[in-house]
Amino acid sequence: MEPRYTMTNFIAFLRDQYPKILEQIGTHIGLTMASLLVALAVGVPLGIWIAKRQRLASTVLGVAGVLQTVPSLALLGVLIPLLGIGVGPALVALFLYALLPIVRNTYVGIRGVSPAVVEAARGIGFTDRQVLWRIELPLALPVMFAGVRTAAVINVGVATLAAYVAAGGLGEFIFGGIALSNTPMMLAGAIPAAALAVGFDAVLAWLQRRAEGPLFTGKRGRVVLAGVLAVPLLIVLVALTPGRQDKLIAGFAHEFYGRADGFPGLQKTYGLTLKPRLIDQNLMYEAIHRNQVDMISGYSTDGRVRAFDLVVLNDDRQAFPPYYAAPIVRQGTLDRYPELGPAMNRLAGRINDSVMTALNYRVDYLHELPQAVARDFLKQQKLLIPNSKPSTPNPKTIIMGSKIFSEQYILAEIYKQLIEGNTDLTVVSRTGLGGTQICFDALRTGAIDFYPEYTGTGLLVILQPTPTEMAKLSMQPDSVYAYVQKRFQKQYGLRWLTPLGFNNSYCLMMRQSQAETLGIRSISELVGYLGN
Numbered sequence: 001m002e003p004r005y006t007m008t009n010f011i012a013f014l015r016d017q018y019p020k021i022l023e024q025i026g027t028h029i030g031l032t033m034a035s036l037l038v039a040l041a042v043g044v045p046l047g048i049w050i051a052k053r054q055r056l057a058s059t060v061l062g063v064a065g066v067l068q069t070v071p072s073l074a075l076l077g078v079l080i081p082l083l084g085i086g087v088g089p090a091l092v093a094l095f096l097y098a099l100l101p102i103v104r105n106t107y108v109g110i111r112g113v114s115p116a117v118v119e120a121a122r123g124i125g126f127t128d129r130q131v132l133w134r135i136e137l138p139l140a141l142p143v144m145f146a147g148v149r150t151a152a153v154i155n156v157g158v159a160t161l162a163a164y165v166a167a168g169g170l171g172e173f174i175f176g177g178i179a180l181s182n183t184p185m186m187l188a189g190a191i192p193a194a195a196l197a198v199g200f201d202a203v204l205a206w207l208q209r210r211a212e213g214p215l216f217t218g219k220r221g222r223v224v225l226a227g228v229l230a231v232p233l234l235i236v237l238v239a240l241t242p243g244r245q246d247k248l249i250a251g252f253a254h255e256f257y258g259r260a261d262g263f264p265g266l267q268k269t270y271g272l273t274l275k276p277r278l279i280d281q282n283l284m285y286e287a288i289h290r291n292q293v294d295m296i297s298g299y300s301t302d303g304r305v306r307a308f309d310l311v312v313l314n315d316d317r318q319a320f321p322p323y324y325a326a327p328i329v330r331q332g333t334l335d336r337y338p339e340l341g342p343a344m345n346r347l348a349g350r351i352n353d354s355v356m357t358a359l360n361y362r363v364d365y366l367h368e369l370p371q372a373v374a375r376d377f378l379k380q381q382k383l384l385i386p387n388s389k390p391s392t393p394n395p396k397t398i399i400m401g402s403k404i405f406s407e408q409y410i411l412a413e414i415y416k417q418l419i420e421g422n423t424d425l426t427v428v429s430r431t432g433l434g435g436t437q438i439c440f441d442a443l444r445t446g447a448i449d450f451y452p453e454y455t456g457t458g459l460l461v462i463l464q465p466t467p468t469e470m471a472k473l474s475m476q477p478d479s480v481y482a483y484v485q486k487r488f489q490k491q492y493g494l495r496w497l498t499p500l501g502f503n504n505s506y507c508l509m510m511r512q513s514q515a516e517t518l519g520i521r522s523i524s525e526l527v528g529y530l531g532n
Contacts, residue, residue: 112143
């Protein structure tokens with residue numbers, strides 16, 4: 001992409017989305033400040049306490065150090081079953097990450113005060129409390145402030161992951177930009193986050209310089225300190241106070257929220273107005289199961305629909321196009337290995353909606369391995385031929401990609417076993433590549449040879465036909481497949497093989513019990529209930 005084109009799109013994105021950007025900057029500041037204040041309230045007393053008890057210092061610092069080394073997403077994954085989604089787990093994670101530098105620097109600062117100075121203070125009659133407040137803390141303040149500054153910068157960065165658990169913040173733009181391969185969207189989150197880190201450090205450096213002077217001394221100092229603490233507390237209360245709530249709380253995946261065939265399509269077709277929480281697509285089902293949201297975006301063949309007793313709302317105005325699954329393969333790969341196409345097409349028409357839902361259920365809910373599920377399916381279909389190739393490197397190797405959800409892992413494993421059993425090819429897996437655009441770019445540039453895709457996604461996300469072209473196109477499965485097949489071959493030299501037989505459409509889901517109580521069976525009835 002041309003740099004000027006990127007900058008033009010970035011400026012246009014800022015112009016269109018600046019209210020949302022300002023809102024998420026406020027949330028980001030609130031999350032950072034709230035966690036930092038709690039870490040200060042806990043970390044400073046803890047650091048002072050272990051400075052007086054040397055034997056406990058190594059244990060406390062060791063535990064805080066271990067917490068600091070836990071990967072952010074892993075820590076959130078541990079907290080979600082305990083605290084659910086939203087601000088709670090995000091604040092706890094940020095607090096834990098801020099704790100180590102504050103505790104350690106407080107401990108080091110207090111221990112670094114000269115014993116001779118302390119003894120001199122005691123010699124003139126200072127109590128332990130007076131020694132702490134008048135001697136040790138003022139002398140330790142530069143080191144303590146360094147820890148606070150480190151904690152603040154760390155938390156600004158880690159707070160971007162709050163969007164993973166629907167806590168908001170600038171991570172919403174970063175996650176959405178990654179999912180959609182939208183550079184302006186990513187920059188709209190990354191640049192303000194970097195600016196906030198620099199800004200926090202600059203403000204704390206200014207406070208440090210003032211704290212080392214007469215500003216924080218005596219009664220006047222206590223008043224100033226109270227004011228300094230009151231300002232971030234006020235910002236936290238304003239930033240983290242929830243705004244207007246819809247009658248029903250929606251939790252949407254970042255990709256669904258930004259894709260033309262996702263939430264924007266619902267808005268255009270139904271006039272649906274919602275302020276959804278944006279959440280990782282793998283956590284949406286857990287959130288609705290725990291009654292933390294009332295509806296979610298999802299996929300019609302997802303196994304958790306059955307597992308969590310959810311109901312798919314009828315798309316009565318057909319906002320979502322057909323999403324029939326089929327592999328996209330590089331034409332050069334098919335020409336080089338002519339046996340590949342017939343082997344893959346042995347799967348054509350063999351997986352309907354109910355079969356795919358059952359396979360997903362085994363992986364999503366029963367936590368069976370995709371390899372085992374794929375092997376059982378191929379065996380049932382009498383397509384399983386054990387791979388008898390030697391373990392030595394095979395020059396006839398193809399690279400397979402997939403997106404980052406269970407159904408794609410299952411399909412990838414089915415194709416791997418099918419190809420290796422029916423040809424002399426070896427398949428190398430590159431699974432979990434992320435969003436649609438990432439997989440497509442990898443295929444187009446030759447990083448992979450094929451991956452499973454959906455016709456509706458190929459139509460609206462990759463090809464993006466004009467409104468005039470869309471008006472001429474019938475939204476029937478065969479018409480959409482023929483259109484994407486022709487256009488992909490002509491524009492990219494990529495070939496869609498025969499569809500597998502199931503339609504994994506985008507959809508809105510609710511808990512069955514709640515949908516029955518409210519009398520909501522379709523998206524139109526949902527819009528009517530919300531009063532849109």
